[in-house]
Amino acid sequence: MAPAAPPAPDELDDLAHRARAGESAALDELLAALRPRILHICRGVLPYTPDAEDACQEAMLSVATKLGSWHGQGRVTSWVHVVALNAARSTYRRMKNQAVASGAAGDPASPALDRPDPRTTSVIAGTRLDLLEAMETLEREHPQFVEPLLLRDVYGLAYADIAEQTGAPLGTVKAQIHHGRKLVRPMLRESS
Incomplete structure (x- = not known):
């Protein structure tokens, strides 16, 4: 059995309108449909998959809690692009700041600094x-x-x-x- 095709843009817009109106099932369906798209956007900025997944989760939470800021004009997918992009850039900044802070706090002669922690610095070495x-x-x-x-x-x-x-x-x-x-x-x- 072939996987179901992703919803068409009109279907996503309809789900978003219903979710904004308070229909929780529509919000669940919208988030499930948008997750692959959001993850793809985050991977475009953060090449290390766990970093992209963190950013995706942040973006999904923003979509769920701030759907009311989408004014219902234009495609919800355009609005989601911006939300996902901002989440990926925010994740990058947070990881960069953590990497800088952990490097400044440690002993420069420490061998641990030769091997950066991939949970915080993978994007810093990314392409x-x-x-x-x-x-x-x-x-x-x-x-x-x-x-x-x-x-x-x-x-x-x-x-x-x-x-x-x-x-x-x-x-x-x-x-x-x-x-x-x-x-x-x-x-x-x-x-x-």
């Missing part, structure tokens, strides 16, 4: 370090470019979907992405 660091820098210096740039270049959302999600005009979104790319490009390592 996406240059992108995550560039996004951190961009967020500090030009925060208006971060969300549109990540939604377009990392997650491949259409410009119109990004404009709808961010509430910005389409031309503004395109300009933010263009300027964000110009600022980030010099921060990225050359691929070998």
Whole structure:
């Protein structure tokens, strides 16, 4: 027996509307349907599976508790992209801070520092370090470019979907992405 196909976007939107109205069965079904999508988004930022799963759990909790902040306009999946992306970036920041704190507190001659704890530092050694660091820098210096740039270049959302999600005009979104790319490009390592 083949696995059931994932719900269509219209079905997900319907589930989300019903869940917002207080139907707990619809919320359970929505979360079950969204989990693979959320995990995929988190894996795009956090290549180490346990890290991505932590971020996925954080995103699922946010979807469950903050579904009311989705205004019901546009696709729920566009809103979920942003929630998942924020959860993955938050998990990355938390792990980075834990790694820095544990390194600063320990004895520099300690052999334990030669082998980082994979529960806290796996993402630091991940393949996406240059992108995550560039996004951190961009967020500090030009925060208006971060969300549109990540939604377009990392997650491949259409410009119109990004404009709808961010509430910005389409031309503004395109300009933010263009300027964000110009600022980030010099921060990225050359691929070998």
